Amino acid sequence: MTTPPLAEGGLHALVQQCAAEVKLRAPGFQPAVAVILGSGLGGFADTLTDQVVIPYAELPHFPRSSVPGHAGRLVLGQLNGQSVMAMQGRVHFYEGYAPWQVAFPARVLCSFKPKVLVVTNAAGGINLDFKVGDLMAISDHLNLSGWNPLVGPNDEQLGPRFPDMSHAYEPLLLALLQSCAKHEGIPLRHGVYAQLSGPSYETPAEIRMLRTVGADAVGMSTVPEVIVASHMGVPVAGVSCITNLAAGIGSHPLSHEEVSQTANLVKDVFLRLLGRFIVEAAKHG
Secondary structure, eight states: OOOOGGGHHHHHHHHHHHHHHHHSSTTTTOEEEEEEEEETTGGGGGOOOEEEEGGGGTTOOOOOOOSSTTTOOOEEEEEEEEEEEEESSSSGGTTTOOOHHHHHHHHHHTTTTEEEEEEEEEEESSSTTTTTTEEEEEOOOOOOSSSOOOOOOOTTOOOOOOOOOSSSSSSHHHHHHHHHHHHHHHEEEEEEEEEEEOOSSOHHHHHHHHHHHTTEEESSSHHHHHHHHTTTOOEEEEEEEEEEEEETTTTSOHHHHHHHHHHHHHHHHHHHHHHHHHHHHHHHH
């Protein structure tokens, strides 16, 4: 695992260079909310109006997604009068990126100082009360990936050496998510998200272990983004779409196709919840 380059100002300089390109494409744009959209959930970005679309490949130092269902575009736009910056897809450690690179896009978003960073993902359901298609507000996480994006020299311009993670998912935003779900008539689970490195799915024994230690859902993303957001002082809200039952619970082999299909089936419900939450969070953040 390589650490961030120290030349030319280190990681902070790389973040600023990338942010400068975004500002060049959208002068004066200041997002009230930033959103990272997971597998099969990128359709939310298409609902934004007055769009400025920037492919990741056109942003300096920005890693490119290679996973189906991740469009690899940064979309800036408006949602009911609120400015939103949305990532259509993310990168993962299993794609071969170093930890700091995996979290780099979240750092760029957080450099704009949004009122909230919303992280979303497709996840496997571990909690036996969950069913496919459920939405889960993330109340906390377990970093079981074996790595952390803050490893290496700390850049004090970005945040402290030892950031507090006591409220990695802001409790007030969690309550707002629940309120928005109730208003929309959408059942919303609460639970703990566990990240493993992937890309293989977990074994039934690993799922039993995860349930024992308190995980309700499992995936291969999200946690590094939340860590760097906490490092940079940006409040976080998280939503998982339960796209499959984890190994040993369901009766058929797991596949990425199933994940994408389920995410597409619940797209309308997800868009309603996320749309209302973003507007309310922007007003009250």
